[in-house]
Amino acid sequence: MADAIKAFGPYAAVLAALVTGLILGLQARISRRAQLRERKQELLASAYEVSIQYAEMAYAVRRRRADAAAEERVRLSEQLREIQARLTWHEAWVRFEAPEVGAAYDELVTHTRTVAGRSMKDAWLSPPAADDAAMVIPTSVVDLRALADVRERYMAAVEAHLRPQGRLRRLLSHAPRFRPALPPSPAPAPPTAGTAPGTPGGPGDGTP
Secondary structure (H helix, E strand, O other): HHHHHHHHHHHHHHHHHHHHHHHHHHHHHHHHEEEEHHHHHHHHHHHHHHHHHHHHHHHHHHOOOOOHHHHHHHHHHEEEHHHHHHHHHHHHHHHHHHHHHHHHHHHHHHHHHHHHHHHHHHHHHHOOOOOHHHHOOOOOOOOHHHHHEEEHHHHHHHHHHHHHHHHHHHHHHHOOOOOEEEEOOOOOOOOOOOOOOOOOOOOOOOOO
């Protein structure tokens, strides 16, 4: 036993180095996956946030200053331009990163632009807020409740994408399916002795 341990001695350091390298590599992989997951969560949350910012512009336009109409038009138009650019960027990123989430985000952006865009148009055609009472905007004036369902669908798609079982389900859905091989066809029975091919009862006679 002592001789075996002594003979193994030179390899102990190599084995220890291999085990240490394996552990460090595994830790680095886990850390990298956690960082990627955190980055994806932040960007998907940012995509949702910018859709909220677009919808909130309907309130911002109605609450614009009445004593600086020209400056407010420039300020709000520039702010809306930046939000539009961020929406377009997030649409492309989400569609590339997670197609199933991208479909839900495209729906969210489309509905947000339709509902909030209509409210913004009405706001620009209405006089700006002139007093404190006008800063309180009821749902009869700006109604964004129609966006509740598409927002829920986007958040559900994000949750399904980030769940580990959701990723496993997607991997399995794209995996090649196993198809069992068909059993070999049975070999034809040899002709009976004394029966020539083509004769009644023999092979190839054409009778059932």
